[in-house]
Amino acid sequence: xxxxxxxxxxxxxxxxxxxxxxxxxxxxxxxxxxxxxxxxxxxxxxxxxxxxxxxxxxxxxxxxxxxxxxxxxxxxxxxxxxxxxxxxxxxxxxxxxxxxxxxxxxxxxxxxxxxxxxxxxxxxxxxxxxxxxxxxxxxxxxxxxxxxxxxxxxxxxxxxxxxxxxxxxxxxxxxxxxxxxxxxxxxxxxxxxxxxxxxxxxxxxxxxxxxxxxxxxxxxxxxxxxxxxxxxxxxxxxxxxxxxxxxxxxxxxxxxxxxxxxxxxxxxxxxxxxxxxxxxxxxxxxxxxxxxxxxxxxxxxxxxxxxxxxxxxxxxxxxxxxxxxxxxxxxxxxxxxxxxxxxxxxxxxxxxxxxxxxxxxxxxxxxxxxxxxxx
Amino acid sequence: xxxxxxxxxxxxxxxxxxxxxxxxxxxxxxxxxxxxxxxxxxxxxxxxxxxxxxxxxxxxxxxxxxxxxxxxxxxxxxxxxxxxxxxxxxxxxxxxxxxxxxxxxxxxxxxxxxxxxxxxxxxxxxxxxxxxxxxxxxxxxxxxxxxxxxxxxxxxxxxxxxxxxxxxxxxxxxxxxxxxxxxxxxxxxxxxxxxxxxxxxxxxxxxxxxxxxxxxxxxxxxxxxxxxxxxxxxxxxxxxxxxxxxxxxxxxxxxxxxxxxxxxxxxxxxxxxxxxxxxxxxxxxxxxxxxxxxxxxxxxxxxxxxxxxxxxxxxxxxxxxxxxxxxxxxxxxxxxxxxxxxxxxxxxxxxxxxxxxxxxxxxxxxxxxxxxxxxxxxxxxxxxxxxxxxxxxxxxxxxxxxxxxxxxxxxxxxxxxxxxxxxxxxxxxxxxxxxxxxxxxxxxxxxxxxxxxxxxxxxxxxxxxxxxxxxxxxxxxxxxxxxxxxxxxxxxxxxxxxxxxxxxxxxxxxxxxxxxxxxxxxxxxxxxxxxxxxxxxxxxxxxxxxxxxxxxxxxxxxxxxxxxxxxxxxxxxxxxxxxxxxxxxxxxxxxxxxxxxxxxxxxxxxxxxxxxxxx
Numbered sequence: 001x002x003x004x005x006x007x008x009x010x011x012x013x014x015x016x017x018x019x020x021x022x023x024x025x026x027x028x029x030x031x032x033x034x035x036x037x038x039x040x041x042x043x044x045x046x047x048x049x050x051x052x053x054x055x056x057x058x059x060x061x062x063x064x065x066x067x068x069x070x071x072x073x074x075x076x077x078x079x080x081x082x083x084x085x086x087x088x089x090x091x092x093x094x095x096x097x098x099x100x101x102x103x104x105x106x107x108x109x110x111x112x113x114x115x116x117x118x119x120x121x122x123x124x125x126x127x128x129x130x131x132x133x134x135x136x137x138x139x140x141x142x143x144x145x146x147x148x149x150x151x152x153x154x155x156x157x158x159x160x161x162x163x164x165x166x167x168x169x170x171x172x173x174x175x176x177x178x179x180x181x182x183x184x185x186x187x188x189x190x191x192x193x194x195x196x197x198x199x200x201x202x203x204x205x206x207x208x209x210x211x212x213x214x215x216x217x218x219x220x221x222x223x224x225x226x227x228x229x230x231x232x233x234x235x236x237x238x239x240x241x242x243x244x245x246x247x248x249x250x251x252x253x254x255x256x257x258x259x260x261x262x263x264x265x266x267x268x269x270x271x272x273x274x275x276x277x278x279x280x281x282x283x284x285x286x287x288x289x290x291x292x293x294x295x296x297x298x299x300x301x302x303x304x305x306x307x308x309x310x311x312x313x314x315x316x317x318x319x320x321x322x323x324x325x326x327x328x329x330x331x332x333x334x335x336x337x338x339x340x341x342x343x344x345x346x347x348x349x350x351x352x353x354x355x356x357x358x359x360x361x362x363x364x365x366x367x368x369x370x371x372x373x374x375x
Numbered sequence: 376x377x378x379x380x381x382x383x384x385x386x387x388x389x390x391x392x393x394x395x396x397x398x399x400x401x402x403x404x405x406x407x408x409x410x411x412x413x414x415x416x417x418x419x420x421x422x423x424x425x426x427x428x429x430x431x432x433x434x435x436x437x438x439x440x441x442x443x444x445x446x447x448x449x450x451x452x453x454x455x456x457x458x459x460x461x462x463x464x465x466x467x468x469x470x471x472x473x474x475x476x477x478x479x480x481x482x483x484x485x486x487x488x489x490x491x492x493x494x495x496x497x498x499x500x501x502x503x504x505x506x507x508x509x510x511x512x513x514x515x516x517x518x519x520x521x522x523x524x525x526x527x528x529x530x531x532x533x534x535x536x537x538x539x540x541x542x543x544x545x546x547x548x549x550x551x552x553x554x555x556x557x558x559x560x561x562x563x564x565x566x567x568x569x570x571x572x573x574x575x576x577x578x579x580x581x582x583x584x585x586x587x588x589x590x591x592x593x594x595x596x597x598x599x600x601x602x603x604x605x606x607x608x609x610x611x612x613x614x615x616x617x618x619x620x621x622x623x624x625x626x627x628x629x630x631x632x633x634x635x636x637x638x639x640x641x642x643x644x645x646x647x648x649x650x651x652x653x654x655x656x657x658x659x660x661x662x663x664x665x666x667x668x669x670x671x672x673x674x675x676x677x678x679x680x681x682x683x684x685x686x687x688x689x690x691x692x693x694x695x696x697x698x699x700x701x702x703x704x705x706x707x708x709x710x711x712x713x714x715x716x717x718x719x720x721x722x723x724x725x726x727x728x729x730x731x732x733x734x735x736x737x738x739x740x741x742x743x744x745x746x747x748x749x750x751x752x753x754x755x756x757x758x759x760x761x762x763x764x765x766x767x768x769x770x771x772x773x774x775x776x777x778x779x780x781x782x783x784x785x786x787x788x789x790x791x792x793x794x795x796x797x798x799x800x801x802x803x804x805x806x807x808x809x810x811x812x813x814x815x816x817x818x819x820x821x822x823x824x825x826x827x828x829x830x831x832x833x834x835x836x837x838x839x840x841x842x843x844x845x846x847x848x849x850x851x852x853x854x855x856x857x858x859x860x861x862x863x864x865x866x867x868x869x870x871x872x873x874x875x876x877x878x879x880x881x882x883x884x885x886x887x888x889x890x891x892x893x894x895x896x897x898x899x900x901x902x903x904x905x906x907x908x909x910x911x912x913x914x915x916x917x918x919x920x921x922x923x924x925x926x927x928x929x930x931x932x933x934x935x936x937x938x939x940x941x942x943x944x945x946x947x948x949x950x951x952x953x954x955x956x957x958x959x960x961x962x963x964x965x966x967x968x969x970x971x972x973x974x975x976x977x978x979x980x981x982x983x984x985x986x987x988x989x990x
Contacts, residue, residue, distance in 0.1 A: 025552070049518075052548040054510035065537065109548060114574050115541040119548050159733045223725035235701025236663075236692055237732050254729040283733055284389075284663060284697055324737040325727070325744055346745035347812030347983070350738060368738045 008372035009156040009251075009289060011263050017154055017293060018138065021129050022145035024048070031146050033139065037131040039166050039276050039295075044129040044145045050122035053104050057087045058116030060100050065116035072118070078108045080120065087118070132164055133276045134295040152296035153266050155251065157217070160279030160290025161230065161239045162247030165193070167214035169294065171271040173197040177258030180204045180218060189213045193275055193292075195267050197259040202228040205248060215247040215277050217267070217292065220257035220329070240280025240288075247279040249290040252321070257329040260321060261358075262373060270294040314353070314372055322355060324369035331373075332357040338364070379459050379851050381452040383434070383442055384843035385427050386636055387414055387465040387625075392423075394430035395843050396438055396458075397858055404854040406862040409838060410434040415621070416467045422621035423467060424628075448628055460850065463629050464842040466636035467619065471495055471611050472554065474522040476502035476546070478529035478538040483567065486592045487528040489766060490566070490600040492687045494607040495638030496523075497664070499691075502545070504529070504538045510545060517549035523615045525551070525561065525583075526603065527575070530568030532593045539571045543578040550582060553614065560584040562610045566591045566603040586610065598770060611635060631850050637666050639845025641687050643855060644668045644802075646848045648683055650856055653799035656825070658756060659841075660805035662696035662735055664689050665755055667763035671792045684792055686767035690759040695807045696735030699751055703728050706754035713962055714750035714823070716973040717743055742983060745812070749820055752807045756824030764791045795828040795958075796874065796933055802864060804836035815911075815980045818867045818949045826958055828874045829933035830922070830942050833867040833949070866916055868947030872954040873904070875930035881907040885930045885955050889923040890914075890944075907961065907972070909979040910953040914946030922951075952980065 027046020031037055057072070058065050074086045080102040087100040102120060109119040135150030170192035172184050180196035185207040193215040194208055200218030202225035208216045227233050229244060251263050275294045282288035314320070318334045335356035341349045344366060351367045382397040382404075392415075396408040410433025415426035428446060435442050441456045442448060449457030473496040477483030480503035491498050499520045502513055517525075525546060529539035546563065553561045563583040565575045572587050579585045589602040612632055616622040626633060634642070640659060648655045648670035657668040666689045672681045692701040703711060708721055727747060731737065739745035768791050803809075803821050811817045817835050827833075840863040848855035873886050884903035890912060891899040899920070904910060914920060924932045924940045934940040944951060956962075956976075963969040977983055 049550055052511060052514045054514075054548075110544060110578075112540065112544060112578075115537045115544060117541065117544060119544065121548075222722060223729045224722055226729075233700070233704040234729075235704045236698055237700070253733060254726040255723075281733070283735060323730070323734045324739075325741055328730070345741050346739045347742070348738065348745075348810070349812075366738050366740055368736050369740055371734070 008374040009158060010374045011155050011260070011266060012374075013153055013266050013269070014151065014296065014299065015154050016149065016151050017133070018147050018149050019132055020141070020145065020147050021132060022141065023129055024127060026143040027127070029140050029143065029146060031131075031137045031140070033137050035137045037135060037137060037148060039131055039134050039274075041131045042128045043131050043137070043148070046127050047124035048127055050106060050124050052109065053106070053120045053122065055086075055100065055103060055118045055120065056116055057100050057118050061087060061089050061098055063089070066113045068111060068113050068116055068118075072111055074108050076108050076111055079106070080108060081105055130164070132278075133293050134274070134297060150293065150295045150297065151299070153270050153292075153294040155263055155266060155292040157249040157251045157290040157292070158253050159237065159239075160247065160249040160281050161226070161242045162215070162244055162279040163240055163242075164276065164278045164280075165214040165247040166274065166276050167191050167193045168272055169193050169195055169267060169270050169275050170213075171195040171268050173264070174268075176261050176264045177219070179256070180216075182207045185211055185213070187211055193217065193277060195271075197264050199256040200248065200250065201225050205229055205246070209245045213246055215249070215279075217249045217251065217277075219250065219252045219259035220255050221248075221250050222256075223254050226254075237281055237283040240278065240282075242279075247277055249277060249279055249292065252329055253323070255329070260331050260373060262319070267292070314367075314370075319373040320355065320370045321373060322365055322369060323371050324366075327355070327357075327363060327365060330355075330357055335362055377459065378451070379854060381440075381458045382847060382854065383431060383448065383458045383461050384847060385430060385461075385463045386639075386839070386842040387416070387423055387427065387463060387467045388636070389467055390414055392426035392430045393839065393843075394427070394434050395840060396434050396440070397847070397854065399854075403861070404857040406840065406858050408434050408438040410437060414467050416619060423465075423619065424621045424625050427463070427625060450630075460630035461628055462631050462843070462846045462850065463625065464634045464636045464639040464846050465616065465622070470497055470637070471607075471615060471635045472497050472499055472523050473526060473607075474499050474502065474517065474520055475526045476528065476542045477567075478504045478535060478542070480506050482595070483528045483530070483592050485766065486598050486600070486770075487526050487566070489598070489686065490528075490591050490603050491526050491607065492689060492766070493600060493638070493641060493685060494604040494611075495635030495641070495687075496607065497689050497691055502542060504541060513545045514549045517546055517551050521552060521554045523554050523562070524607070524610055525563045526607070527563060527565045528567040528591050528603075530571055530590075531595055532569050532590050534568055536568060536571040536574060539567045540574045540578060543575045547578050547582050553618075559614065559618070562586065562614050564588060564603060564606050564610070566606075584614070596770060608632065608634070608638070631846060634842075634846045634849070636842045637687060637689065639842040640666065640804075641668050641685060642845035642848050643841050643859060645670055645683070645685050646845075646852055646855060647800075647859060650852070654794075654797050655800045655802065656793070656798050657802040657841075658759065658804065658808075658821075658825075659836075659839075660752065660755060660759070660803075660807055661694050662806070663694040663698050664691050665693045665759040665805075666690075667759050669763065669767055669793060671767075671794065671797070673769070673792060684767075686763070686792065688759070688763040688766050690755075690762050693755045693759050695748065695752060695755065695805070696731060698732075700728055700732040702751050702755045702758070705758055706751075711750050711754055713969065714753050714973070715746055716970050716977060717746065719743070719747070746983065748807060749811070749816060752820050753824045756820065760793075760825055764793045767792045795826065795831075796931075797829075798827055798831050800832045800834065801825060801827055802834045802836060804839055804841060808835055809837055809839065813982065814865070814867055814948045816982050818870070818952060819976075819980050819982055821867075822870050822872075822952065822954060823960065826872070826960055827870050828872050828958055829931070830924075830940070830944065831870045831872075832945055833870055833947065833952075834864040835867060836863055837865045838863075866945060866947035868914060868949040868951055869944040870952045870954055871904075871922070871924065871932065871944075872956075872958065873924075873926050873930040873932050874958045875926070875936060879906045879927070881905070884927060886924055886926040886932065888925070888953070890920050890951065891922075892918060892920040894918075904953045904955040906955050906957065908953075908955045909976045910955070911949070911980055912951040912953065914944070914951040916947050918946040920944050920946070920951075949980070
C-alpha cells in the first residue's frame with residue numbers, strides 16, 4: 001500500500017478559515033475584496049429560471065396541433081397575467097367561442113405545433129447567498145460568489161442534519177459524557193445553539209425545536225432517534241437540506257458516546273459567543289463534514305497557521321479516537337506504529353498500531369479504525 | 376499490428392488509482408507488477424495525472440523497469456525500458472452520470488436505460504411520457520439533476536413524433552446545465568424516431584449540445600444500442616473527461632480511448648463469455664454502488680441461432696460503506712439478521728451500520744463485526760441481482776406480430792434472461808468479496824446471495840484487474856484473456872445446487888454423486904447430499920474432475936427432474952461445494968433452528984473457524 005489514509009476531524013481553538021460562498025448559477029456579487037461582512041449578510045444574488053407550466057391548448061380548443069398558431073392570441077416571448085386569455089377559438093356563432101386563460105403570471109416560452117403544448121414560464125426565483133461567517137472578503141469569484149476569511153475556533157463534527165444556522169453557544173454540560181435531558185432545555189435556549197456532551201435523543205431535539213433553538217450539538221445519537229427526527233431511514237450520508245427546524249450535529253458518532261475532551265474544552269470556552277454552524281455532511285468523494293465556527297476577529301492572527309491541507313499520516317503521540325468496536329469512541333494517542341501486518345480477531349491480516357488510552361491501558365487496533373484528532 | 380510486449384494500464388477510481396504492468400512471456404501475457412496511489416482529481420492537486428504518475432512510479436520501483444522519462448511515458452519498449460502502450464479506465468469524480476428518456480417507460484425508456492448502463496453510466500432517472508409524473512414535475516426533476524449527458528429516445532422509426540418532441544420540450548424548458556463546466560452546454564443524444572429528428576433539433580438545437588444518432592429501437596422487435604453507445608463514449612471523452620482536471624493531458628498519453636470503468640468490466644466479461652462459449656454473471660460490490668454484469672446466450676426466433684446478450688445494471692445505492700445504511704433500509708432488518716448466527720440487539724446493529732456509513736474506511740476488528748458486514752453484503756448482492764433481473768429481459772414484441780397498442784397493453788417486460796440453471800461462471804469483485812479473510816467466506820456470500828442452480832463455477836477478481844483487462848481487450852483480446860485466466864481471477868471452486876420440490880425431510884438425500892479426480896491428484900469420492908445440508912469436498916485449484924450427479928425424483932441439477940448429469944468440474948481454493956438447501960434457499964424461520972442451521976453451514980465451509988464463532 002502506497003499510502004495509509006488516516007481520516008481526521010479538525011478540532012482547534014484558533015485557526016484561519018476560508019469558506020467559498022457560491023451561487024448555484026451565475027449572478028451578481030455584492031461584496032468587494034477587503035470588505036468586512038457579517039454572517040447573515042447577502043454577498044451574492046441571482047435569479048433561477050421560474051417554474052414552467054404546461055398547457056395543452058389543442059385539447060382544450062379541440063383543434064389540431066398544426067393549427068395552434070392561428071388560434072394563439074399571444075406569441076413566444078409575450079408576457080401574460082394569470083387569467084389573461086392566451087388562445088381562443090373562432091366559431092361562426094360567437095356564443096360557442098372557447099377561450100383558454102393563462103394559469104400563471106409569466107412569459108410564453110414556447111408554442112409547439114407538434115405537441116400542441118404551450119409552455120408558460122413563471123417569474124424568476126431569487127436566490128441569495130449569505131456570508132455564513134463573520135469575516136473579510138479575500139476573493140471575488142466573478143459572477144459566482146466570494147471567499148470569506150475568518151479566524152476563530154473550529155470544530156468538525158462527524159455527522160449532522162439541517163443546514164446553516166447561527167446563534168450564541170449555550171453549553172449545558174460541565175464535563176464530557178453528560179446526556180442532555182428534556183428538562184435542561186428551556187426558554188433560555190431560544191435562538192441559541194445548545195451544546196451537550198453525551199447522548200442527544202429525539203425527545204431532546206424536539207424540545208429544542210419547540211423552544212426555538214437554532215441548533216443542538218452532542219456527542220452521539222441513536223439511529224432510531226435520527227429516524228424519528230427525519231421521518232425516514234437515512235440511506236446515504238448526504239445531508240444539509242433537511243427541513244427540521246434546527247441544525248443537529250454529533251461530534252463522535254451513533255450510539256451513546258462522550259464528546260472528546262478537547263472538543264468539549266473548546267466549545268465550553270466559547271460559551272455565550274456567536275457561532276456559525278452547518279449540518280451538511282457528505283461522505284463520498286469531496287467529503288464534507290458538519291462544522292461549528294466561532295469567529296474571533298479581535299485576537300491577534302495566529303502565526304503561519306492556515307486552513308491548509310492536512311491528514312498526512314500519523315506519528316507516535318498524536319491524539320486519536322478509535323472509530324470501530326471494540327474500543328469505539330475511546331480517546332487516546334498513538335503508542336507505537338507496528339510495521340508488520342497482524343492478524344486481528346476477524347481473521348484479517350491488516351496494518352495495526354498500538355493505542356495508549358487516556359487511562360494508561362494499551363491495545364492493538366487496525367490503523368483503518370482510528371482517526372487523528374487534528375488541531 | 377505494432378508489437379505488444381509490455382503494457383501499462385491504470386484505473387483511475389474515485390479514491391485510488393491502480394496501475395498494473397503486463398508483459399509477454401513467450402507466447403502468453405502475464406500481469407507482473409502492480410502499484411497504487413491516491414487519485415488526485417480533487418483539491419489540493421486537481422490533476423489526475425499526478426496520481427497516475429505516482430502509481431506508475433511504484434511499478435517502476437517494484438519492477439525495475441524504467442517507464443517514465445520525467446513526466447512522459449516512454450514508448451515503445453526497448454529491453455528493460457519503456458512500454459508499448461499505456462491504456463486507462465476512469466470512474467473518478469463519480470463516473471458517468473446520465474439521465475435517459477423514452478416515450479413508454481417499459482419500452483424505449485427501458486432500451487435507453489440498457490443503452491446507457493451498457494456504456495458504463497449511472498442512470499440517475501428514467502423519464503417517460505407515461506411515467507405518471509406531471510409535466511412540471513418532470514421539468515423540475517430534469518433541472519434538479521445535473522447529469523453529464525441526456526439520452527433521449529422514443530418512437531420507432533416512422534412512429535410517434537409528438538410524444539418524443541414533448542419530451543424534448545420538457546428538456547428544453549428545464550434548461551439543464553451539465554455537472555462540470557458552468558459555461559458549457561449539456562450534451563443531449565437523440566436516438567429516437569428518425570422522423571422526429573428535425574423537430575427535436577428545432578427544440579433542443581440552440582439550448583443544448585445536441586447529437587443525433589440512429590434510433591435505439593427502430594422497430595419494437597429489435598434494439599440497436601451500438602451507435603448510441605458509441606456516441607456516449609465519444610461524448611464521455613469530449614465533454615465529461617475533458618472537463619475533469621488533468622484528463623485532457625491523460626487522454627493524450629493513452630494509446631486507446633479511456634473507457635468508463637464499468638464499460639471496461641463489461642467488455643472483459645463479454646470477451647470471456649464469447650471466447651469460452653459460456654454464460655457469465657459478474658458482480659462488483661463497492662462502497663457506494665453494486666454493478667451486475669451478465670452475458671447469457673439467447674436462442675433466436677428460428678430456434679437455432681444463438682446470440683450472447685450482454686446486460687449491465689448498477690444499483691446506485693447498494694454498497695458496503697457509503698451506502699451500507701441504505702442496504703439495511705431496502706433489505707429490512709429481518710433479512711439482514713437472518714444471516715447472523717449470533718444474537719445482536721437490533722438498535723445496536725443499527726448504530727453500528729450507521730457508524731460504518733459515516734466512517735466508511737473502517738474495517739471489522741471483531742469476528743462479530745465481520746459477520747455483520749457479510750450479512751449485509753449478502754443482502755446488497757441479493758437486491759442488486761433482483762434489480763438486474765428486472766432489466767435484463769427480452770424485448771417486448773419478440774416472436775409476435777403486434778400493433779403498438781397491443782404492446783402498450785402489455786403489463787410487464789419480457790422474460791428475464793437470467794437463468795441461474797444455465798449459468799456457467801459467477802465472478803465476484805469488490806472489497807468485501809476480494810478481501811474476505813477466508814475465500815470460503817467469499818464463496819458463501821456469492822452462493823447465498825445469488826443462489827446458483829445446477830453446476831456453477833465460482834471465482835473472484837482478487838485485485839480488481841477487470842477494468843484494465845477490459846480496455847486491453849479492445850486492443851488485444853488474447854493478451855486480455857491470458858491475464859484474466861492466469862492472474863486476474865482466483866477460482867474458488869464449483870457449486871452444485873439441486874433445485875426441486877422433492878418432498879423430503881431435512882437430512883434425507885436429494886442427490887447422490889460420484890467424483891473422479893484427474894491425473895496425479897487422482898482418486899475420488901462418492902456419497903449423497905442431504906436436503907438442507909451444505910457439504911464441502913476438497914478439489915484443489917487447477918485440478919479438474921468428472922462428476923456424476925444423480926438427483927432424486929423431483930430434483931434437478933441441469934438435465935431435468937430426476938435426470939442424471941455427467942459433467943466436468945473445476946477445483947479452486949475452496950473446493951466443490953454441494954448445496955442441498957433448496958432454491959429458493961430455505962432458511963428456518965424459527966430462531967433456534969435458524970441458528971443451528973447457520974452454525975452447521977458455517978462449519979461445513981469452515982467460514983469462521985471450527986465453532987462457527989471463532990476465527
